Amino acid sequence: MEVGILGGGQLGRMLALAGYPLGVRCTVYDPAPDACAGQVAPHMRAPFDDADALARFAQDTQVITYEFENVPVETARRLEAQVPVRPTPRALELFQDRLLEKQFLQQVGIPTPAFAPIDLENPADALEQVGCPCVVKTRRGGYDGKGQAVAHTLDEYLKAVARWGGMPLIVEAFVPFERELSAIGVRGRNGEMHAYPLVQNHHHEGILRLSLAPAPDSNTLLPTAQEYLKRLMDALQYVGVLALELFQVGDQLLANEVAPRVHNSGHWTIEGAHTSQFENHLRAILDLPLGSTAPRGVSAMVNLIGDIPPIAPILRIEGAHLHLYGKTPRAGRKVGHITLCADDYKSLKRALARMISRASLSLPEWVSF
Ligand code: AMP
Numbered sequence: 001m002e003v004g005i006l007g008g009g010q011l012g013r014m015l016a017l018a019g020y021p022l023g024v025r026c027t028v029y030d031p032a033p034d035a036c037a038g039q040v041a042p043h044m045r046a047p048f049d050d051a052d053a054l055a056r057f058a059q060d061t062q063v064i065t066y067e068f069e070n071v072p073v074e075t076a077r078r079l080e081a082q083v084p085v086r087p088t089p090r091a092l093e094l095f096q097d098r099l100l101e102k103q104f105l106q107q108v109g110i111p112t113p114a115f116a117p118i119d120l121e122n123p124a125d126a127l128e129q130v131g132c133p134c135v136v137k138t139r140r141g142g143y144d145g146k147g148q149a150v151a152h153t154l155d156e157y158l159k160a161v162a163r164w165g166g167m168p169l170i171v172e173a174f175v176p177f178e179r180e181l182s183a184i185g186v187r188g189r190n191g192e193m194h195a196y197p198l199v200q201n202h203h204h205e206g207i208l209r210l211s212l213a214p215a216p217d218s219n220t221l222l223p224t225a226q227e228y229l230k231r232l233m234d235a236l237q238y239v240g241v242l243a244l245e246l247f248q249v250g251d252q253l254l255a256n257e258v259a260p261r262v263h264n265s266g267h268w269t270i271e272g273a274h275t276s277q278f279e280n281h282l283r284a285i286l287d288l289p290l291g292s293t294a295p296r297g298v299s300a301m302v303n304l305i306g307d308i309p310p311i312a313p314i315l316r317i318e319g320a321h322l323h324l325y326g327k328t329p330r331a332g333r334k335v336g337h338i339t340l341c342a343d344d345y346k347s348l349k350r351a352l353a354r355m356i357s358r359a360s361l362s363l364p365e366w367v368s369f
Pocket of ligand 1 (some may be wrong): 136176177245257
């Protein structure tokens, strides 16, 4: 079984690693010479608009998938003429543009924060629709909190709009959420769908730092989240893993973002669930039976950002699983993660505190559960 993966970052790397025990051989396609998935799988290095290279890539694969949503849609569509691309390129088209994404969410009946496209000739109009405070976001290309700014006044809003000099923008109401959650689901070609438990996510400076799974006290929210996943995936005849980022406000869930791929907040599933998100993604796109998404105990996933701490103290902690991505450390860069698994939250919390101090991880004070 041969799978082609567009993009060769850590998600591609973990997909390729999940393929080995199943006899699935992955090849990654990425223009970057140092794409870290290239350390564990054959790497085709060519631009995303190189028709000849894409044709060769497709020739040797049974199915093509992608590991980041900024792959050009034309690339996916070109490949689709030769070999199945799963999830559908339509998902790329929708979810790489924050406006199309929010409109689609609305269309399938999933609540979102109030939003409006910004008319650069008359930016104040959009603000009138959502009010202040608000968040100005570029429609495309934003990730890890990049390409967005919070504004509390009309003046701040106009400055934020001017900052991106003519790029297509959207403005959203600022949501005073209680916490951020993500819902991760997998859908097979026959429409069978499974969801992982909800995950509680903590961001700092726009980057995910910590995920807890299952999210504490989230059982009552799970049916709603599952229904949202189902609506999204059924509407697209989606095949593969999809992540829906949510804001919790009281007992309401508002959709922030959709990732048509495996997701950082699902890394805990490698050790903390019966079947990892990576394996389930491969099973889905290869039309194999899906695996159980049930958790095994409770897990905490901590991202390693910017640099790699000494590994020995981490490895000494019972239940700690270290994953390094083979990337050169650089400020703000995700270079690895650690998943801690335990039987219950009490032991997990103890182990997490021990790990934070032993490994000198800089998790902010607010981490409490
Ligand atoms: P995003 O790139 O849209 O996922 O945003 C990154 C982070 O910014 C989110 O995880 C939230 O912490 C915060 N954020 C984004 N949009 C909003 C919003 N409308 N209201 C409040 N916080 C937001």
